[in-house]
Amino acid sequence: MKYGINLTWNDLQKDAGALALVRQYLPAMEALASQAPGAARIAIRTAQGYAPQMFPAGQVAALDKALKAYGAAKPLSAEDTARxxxxxxxxxxxxxxxxxxxxxxxxxxxxxxxxxxxxxxxxxxxxxxxxxxxxxxxxxxxxxxxxxxxxxxxxxxxxxxxxxxxxxxxxxxxxxxxxxxxxxxxxxxxxxxxxxxxxxxxxxxxxxxxxxxxxxxxxxxxxxxxxxxxxxxxxxxxxxxxxxxxxxxxxxxxxxxxxxxxxxxxxxxxxxxxxxxxxxxxxxxxxxxxxxxxxxxxxxxxxxxxxxxxxxxxxxxxxxxxxxxxxxxxxxxxxxxxxxxxxxxxxxxxxxxxxxxxxxxxxxxxxxxxxxxxxxxxxxLLDGKSADAIRRVVASHYQPQHYKATAQEEQLFAARxxxxxxxxxxxxxxxxxxxxxxxxxxxxxxxxxxxxxxx
Missing domain, CATH: 2.115.10.20 (Glycosyl hydrolase domain; family 43)
Known part of the structure; x- marks a missing residue:
């Protein structure tokens, strides 16, 4: 696990020491994760972008530094040592x-x-x-x-x-x-x-x-x-x-x-x-x-x-x-x-x-x-027909009111x-x-x- 503000709240549940640092430096992260469960899956850095008023830049920077120092001091796991x-x-x-x-x-x-x-x-x-x-x-x-x-x-x-x-x-x-x-x-x-x-x-x-x-x-x-x-x-x-x-x-x-x-x-x-x-x-x-x-x-x-x-x-x-x-x-x-x-x-x-x-x-x-x-x-390799189908499939996931794709085209996209x-x-x-x-x-x-x- 790479320590820093790219960690999510869900990541932090795996490491008590890192979790304690977040609670110390940025208690708003725990509050956000409890209020909006979906926020537990996004990185602290991303959460700051969405709610800068909840995550002051100074606090986030201090947390990032503390998490990196904490991670640098940890010995490699047996798995990492083997890699x-x-x-x-x-x-x-x-x-x-x-x-x-x-x-x-x-x-x-x-x-x-x-x-x-x-x-x-x-x-x-x-x-x-x-x-x-x-x-x-x-x-x-x-x-x-x-x-x-x-x-x-x-x-x-x-x-x-x-x-x-x-x-x-x-x-x-x-x-x-x-x-x-x-x-x-x-x-x-x-x-x-x-x-x-x-x-x-x-x-x-x-x-x-x-x-x-x-x-x-x-x-x-x-x-x-x-x-x-x-x-x-x-x-x-x-x-x-x-x-x-x-x-x-x-x-x-x-x-x-x-x-x-x-x-x-x-x-x-x-x-x-x-x-x-x-x-x-x-x-x-x-x-x-x-x-x-x-x-x-x-x-x-x-x-x-x-x-x-x-x-x-x-x-x-x-x-x-x-x-x-x-x-x-x-x-x-x-x-x-x-x-x-x-x-x-x-x-x-x-x-x-x-x-x-x-x-x-x-x-x-x-x-x-x-x-x-x-x-x-x-x-x-794609031809024009398959490229157009893939483009419409992707577009339909973001703008379904404007772009449509058939079930067969969805299967083509899934099999890419x-x-x-x-x-x-x-x-x-x-x-x-x-x-x-x-x-x-x-x-x-x-x-x-x-x-x-x-x-």
């Missing part, structure tokens, strides 16, 4: 093998097909991004090599690759290691470590990596390194921008100022200005896509600039099932962003070509951008693949060219394509 030892043994025994018989020399992109590194191994840079430095490309992301749908491992650190042509990638290993000592730590292999983004802070000379921690935590872990290739060390865990829980995000640097855009609670896409060291936020600068419910509220946040305009691409919200994207445009990074429609042209899947974008980056010397996306479950029980080590990538027509981004499908095909 730690199991992962340490896995790390000690694991070696990256070269498979020259499988190695491929690529001269084109093949969206959705397996992509091997120069050792002949599947590239493990999921939910990731590409960074160019000194004429070399670096691609980093979630290492899913052990995430086979059977093991509880979600992400085994952040992996990085290098390339000089964007087609062929050399494995540089893990630049951010999993935390194998603390099962409650945010980088423990079973934690939902997602969508890393790295930016460089000229003021400090540091490379700053933000990582989203999904599931109940809904927070950021922030790391730093002296060089792009790491190693990265944690400087902040359990970070909530201005107190709000978070989802998918992206970072952008504009001179000495950096911005964070994130889908946050309540559901919307919020823009924040970062502090000078890029390790925290200072203020909210914009809010867009407010008041929407799934599947129409946004996630999969991606930022890029073109022709003096700033662009934001997001996906809908249907769990891990792919869905339609939407593009939005603004005059400055402070927003607000105005929606301009799905950038995927002639997309018969109605699901962003069965993928979710994690980054869009420009190719120097060309009027071309590349949309980097994941196809998380390549064995379970569950990412936690799928072998995402086999997930593929969908890299597609992004161009502009009349100021609007367009992404078209190609079975294969080359940089040389574009001016």
């Amino acid at each position: 730690v030892e199991r992962y340490r043994a896995l790390q000690a025994a694991h070696k990256v093998e070269a498979h020259p018989e499988r190695a491929v020399r690529y001269d084109a992109f093949h969206p959705g097909r397996p992509w091997l590194d120069t050792n002949g191994n599947p590239i493990q840079a999921h939910g990731g991004a590409v960074y160019q430095e000194d004429g070399v490309w670096y691609w980093y992301g979630e290492n899913k090599e052990f995430t086979d749908g059977k093991s509880p491992i979600w992400t085994w650190g952040i992996r990085m690759y290098r390339s000089t042509d964007l087609y062929n990638w050399q494995d540089l290993g893990l630049v951010a290691l999993p935390n194998l000592t603390n099962p409650d730590g945010n980088l423990f292999p079973e934690k939902y470590v997602d969508r890393p983004h790295i930016i460089h802070c000229a003021a400090t000379g540091k490379y700053v990596m933000w990582v989203k921690i999904s599931s109940a935590e809904g927070c950021f872990t922030i790391l730093q390194a002296d060089r792009l290739q790491g190693p990265y060390t944690v400087v902040a865990e359990d970070y909530y921008p201005l107190g709000g829980s978070v989802g998918d995000f992206d970072l952008v640097v504009n001179g000495t100022q950096a911005y964070l855009y994130v889908d946050t609670t309540p559901k919307r896409v919020a823009g924040f200005a970062l502090a000078p060291d890029f390790c925290s936020v200072t203020q909210e600068v914009s809010s867009q896509y407010e008041g929407l419910t799934p599947p129409f509220c946004r996630e999969g946040v991606t930022l890029f600039a073109h022709g003096g305009k700033k662009y934001l691409i997001t996906s809908g919200t249907t769990g891990y099932t792919p869905n339609q994207s939407d593009a939005a445009v603004a005059d400055t990074w402070a927003g607000p962003f105005v929606p301009i429609g799905d950038p995927h042209v002639n997309d018969g899947t109605m699901a962003s070509f069965n993928s979710q974008i994690s980054q869009v980056f420009p190719v120097p010397g060309k009027n071309l951008y590349i949309a980097v996306a994941d196809r998380w479950m390549p064995d379970h 693949p569950d990412l936690e029980r799928n072998d995402t080590s086999r997930s593929t990538y969908v890299w597609l060219p992004l161009t502009f027509v009349g100021g609007k981004p367009e992404i078209r499908w190609y079975d294969s394509w080359r940089l040389e095909d574009f001016a």
